[in-house]
Amino acid sequence: MPIWRRPKHSGTTGGDKSKKTDGQPPNTLPPSRPSTGKSLENKLDWFQQQFKNCSDVIVRQFDLSSGQSSALIYIRGLINQTTAQDFIIRSLQEEADSLEKPEDIYKFLFEDKGLSVSQNKITEDMNEGLDAILDAGALLLIDGDNRMMTFSISSYPTRSIEEPPNESVIRGPRESFIEDLEINLTLMRRRLKNKGFKTESLIIGTKTKTDIVLTYIDGICKPELVDEMKRRLSYIEIDSVLGSSYIEESIEDNPYSPFPQVQYTERPDVVAAALLEGRLGLFVDGTPMALIVPVTLTMLLQSSEDYFQRFIAATWIRWIRFFFSFISLLLPSLYIAITTFHPEMIPPQFLRTIAAAREIVPFPAFLEAFMMELAFEALREASVRIPKSIGQAVSIIGALIIGTAAVEAGIVSAAMVIIVSLTGIASFIIPHFDLGLSFRLLRFPIMFLAAMFGLYGIACGLILIYIHLNNLASFGVPYLSPVAPLVVSDLKDTVVRAPWYKMHKRPLQTAAVNPTRQKKDSRGWAKDKG
Incomplete structure (x- = not known):
């Protein structure tokens, strides 16, 4: 069952608050939390049992000047170890010198959040701390307190942004998505500088716990379309999601049709253009392909080059x-x-x-x-x-x-x-x-x-x-639209590609909420000349 949550990525907005119940699926009770008490030794024993035979899991134990025992747990290769050493361990030791009582350390750390590391979170759930370590984070434990602090200091090798190998153009952007989800969302943010650009994050896969991000533009995309996507994703119960094709086959209307009902692309500009037409974008961590729904046959016969040429x-x-x-x-x-x-x-x-x-x-x-x-x-x-x-x-x-x-x-x-x-x-x-x-x-x-x-x-x-x-549809949109059923205003971007100053309306099948693309002819100056 997918777990809806707030996006952890910087610069994103959205997150369905009504769906979030402490990281658990809606309308379900949270699982029982393991009880280890306040003892650091008991906590470490529990984590070492969970990470048994995992040689890349590092447990860094150190003592504060006040005598408090502490430990930092992380996976080697997934975090920035320099940040962990300089901004967590060393900062904590230096600040502890000025704190005389153990209670002052707890207040400084857990209530004041005095460490100079952003994106930290306090939790008492051992399972949540375990997930934070597996999700390229670090977990700080202090003896004598049930609370733990997680830090998002991930740092792992990623592929550089290159020219799209399968969707190259002569005239147009040369950027493509990579396997890192946060970078992909950043590429989208650069193109859609609008508060209506929403990113809702969820987790699918009981074993892989893959991050999935649903994107759309609020005020253009129909709310029913967003709800339908969430409904279909909520039915996915699988142990692993290693690529976007896992999701694609689970959400398309007719999986036995030879025709694709979900478009995939490696170009940020293609996804941005689709969102501006009222469509949905779906990003899967670990894959450089984004999914777009709904799609039509004419969309699949169009190339991004069509919109960069005259x-x-x-x-x-x-x-x-x-x-x-x-x-x-x-x-x-x-x-x-x-x-x-x-x-x-x-x-x-x-x-x-x-x-x-x-x-x-x-x-x-x-x-x-x-x-x-x-x-x-x-x-x-x-x-x-x-x-x-x-x-x-x-x-x-x-x-x-x-x-x-x-x-x-x-x-x-x-x-x-x-x-x-x-x-x-x-x-x-x-x-x-x-x-x-x-x-x-x-x-x-x-x-x-x-x-x-x-x-x-x-x-x-x-x-x-x-x-x-004729009987095929993609998220309720007829596959042959705007030809069947006929929508005359949408024919400007099918067999022909009308000039931009003539395409005043967005596709009515997907952008009925806000169909206006431009309010007036951008070449009106030619009529007023002389």
């Missing part, structure tokens, strides 16, 4: 992308259907060329296309798995050698090699990898229908896909 060029690129999306889905099937059932559709001279090329091929067009598509998928997968230094060379050489050898051996025709190559190139044009994978999967059943019934089979397959897409 609208005329962006519209032309979109037309090319939509056309080649159909090519990646239908080209092999059309070749099979026309050459097998409808040769009269091909010009006679071109038909003689194809017939001459296929004369020595012993397989029907369907089996020929099926073998070549499988070979291409194998080469694509091999290029991903083998080392990058040789991956590209192996994939290109393998394709050339296999294609040339297959044609010379008479196993496949040259026309089929061209068809499969064009199909593969078209599939790479689709910006979203999961949508491209959906088209690759659907390509095979449509090929089978084309081999069985010709163009009639292709038409039936497309009708079935259209019916499925």
